[in-house]
Amino acid sequence: MASSLLARPEKAAGKSEFRSQKLKPENQDESELLTVPDGWKEPAFSKEDNPRGLLEESSFATLFPKYREAYLKECWPLVQKALNEHHVNATLDLIEGSMTVCTTKKTFDPYIIIRARDLIRLLARSVSYEQAVRILQDDVACDIIKIGSLVRNKERFVKRRQRLIGPKGSTLKVRKVVLDTMKNIHPIYNIKSLMIKRELAKDSELRSQSWERFLPQFKHKNVNKRKEPKKKTVKKEYTPFPPPQPESQIDKELASGEYFLKANQKKRQKMEAIKAKQAEAVSKRQEERNKAFIPPKEKPVAKPKKASTETKIDVASIKEKVKKAKNKKLGALTAEEIALKMEADEKKRKKK
Numbered sequence: 001m002a003s004s005l006l007a008r009p010e011k012a013a014g015k016s017e018f019r020s021q022k023l024k025p026e027n028q029d030e031s032e033l034l035t036v037p038d039g040w041k042e043p044a045f046s047k048e049d050n051p052r053g054l055l056e057e058s059s060f061a062t063l064f065p066k067y068r069e070a071y072l073k074e075c076w077p078l079v080q081k082a083l084n085e086h087h088v089n090a091t092l093d094l095i096e097g098s099m100t101v102c103t104t105k106k107t108f109d110p111y112i113i114i115r116a117r118d119l120i121r122l123l124a125r126s127v128s129y130e131q132a133v134r135i136l137q138d139d140v141a142c143d144i145i146k147i148g149s150l151v152r153n154k155e156r157f158v159k160r161r162q163r164l165i166g167p168k169g170s171t172l173k174v175r176k177v178v179l180d181t182m183k184n185i186h187p188i189y190n191i192k193s194l195m196i197k198r199e200l201a202k203d204s205e206l207r208s209q210s211w212e213r214f215l216p217q218f219k220h221k222n223v224n225k226r227k228e229p230k231k232k233t234v235k236k237e238y239t240p241f242p243p244p245q246p247e248s249q250i251d252k253e254l255a256s257g258e259y260f261l262k263a264n265q266k267k268r269q270k271m272e273a274i275k276a277k278q279a280e281a282v283s284k285r286q287e288e289r290n291k292a293f294i295p296p297k298e299k300p301v302a303k304p305k306k307a308s309t310e311t312k313i314d315v316a317s318i319k320e321k322v323k324k325a326k327n328k329k330l331g332a333l334t335a336e337e338i339a340l341k342m343e344a345d346e347k348k349r350k351k352k
Helices: 030-034 064-082 114-125 131-135 155-164 175-182 189-200 249-256 265-292 315-327 335-351
Strands: 004-012 016-023 061-064 088-093 098-103
Touching: 004 064, 064 088, 064 114, 064 131, 064 335, 114 131, 155 175, 155 315, 175 249
Parallel strands: none
Antiparallel strands: 004 016, 061 098, 088 098
16 A cells, blocks of 8 residues: 655756656555545544644634524524634624634634534524534535525426425435436435445445446436417418408498588587587586485394393202202212112121
8 A cells, every 4th residue: 555756866968857766566456546445534633733723813704594593592602612622713793693703823723614614604504503513523514505596487496395305304415416306307316326326335346346337227208298378379260262351431431321411511410429428428427426425225223132031041040059069078978878878888788
């Protein structure tokens, strides 16, 4: 696994050159150099790796919606405690509705500010503290996918987003699956291929081989029916004859006999027609004005019904029941019941 570089300076044509020779141990397979050994983990970044700390202070801020204010108030001491372990300060501004994280002089990890930024972003996007604080670990990463602008139609967007939401509001955590779902590719296809890849990764012989022959290939089928237009145009029956020519103004006058009238008579007819229209309009207006003076129809006064004798309350019987209830004790027997019980017990003894 280990290899060393040997550099030797040489001069050629007045220029200095450095040639490197890679020393490779004998009988070593190249595939072993490309694979990570099982159980290997990257060592954690400690203060010894950066004893002098950071030169400048860096900070990030993000806004949060108002409905998250109550939850952030409760969990904010836990957020500060988790970030103080990495020497990062966190402030919550309820007036502006923002969260801010910044490094300090004791901060030694240069990448911890990026993880702190992701932490407050997740908290602002309705992720619980227990899940969001895992981003501070070295082997955990997050990806925020904005899917609001991927689909124009709102109904399609809601249906495709529903495919990603699992039990108890949990969502899928693979970016390719999310983006393909928004492109109308069902997540079950990608989940099947991921399950097959997980099983193939366990086999050490198949690590360096191509997995395309094992993965399923799904063909896209467009099942959507062709949408019919809202306005359907009905074609008229074909006729070889042209449509009849529309009547001209002279033809209409000839049919009504107006063509043969004199100019004075025509004027008189027009004035009479205008006066008739005016009279109709005046009568309509007068009717609408008179509607306000017409009194509304009064509803008939309903006579009060006499109380039936059957529904009358018997006060005397209620008083007797109350007196009997007072004489009785809760859970205790009456005097008559006790006497009957005593007689029954004596009869049983005599029989024995």
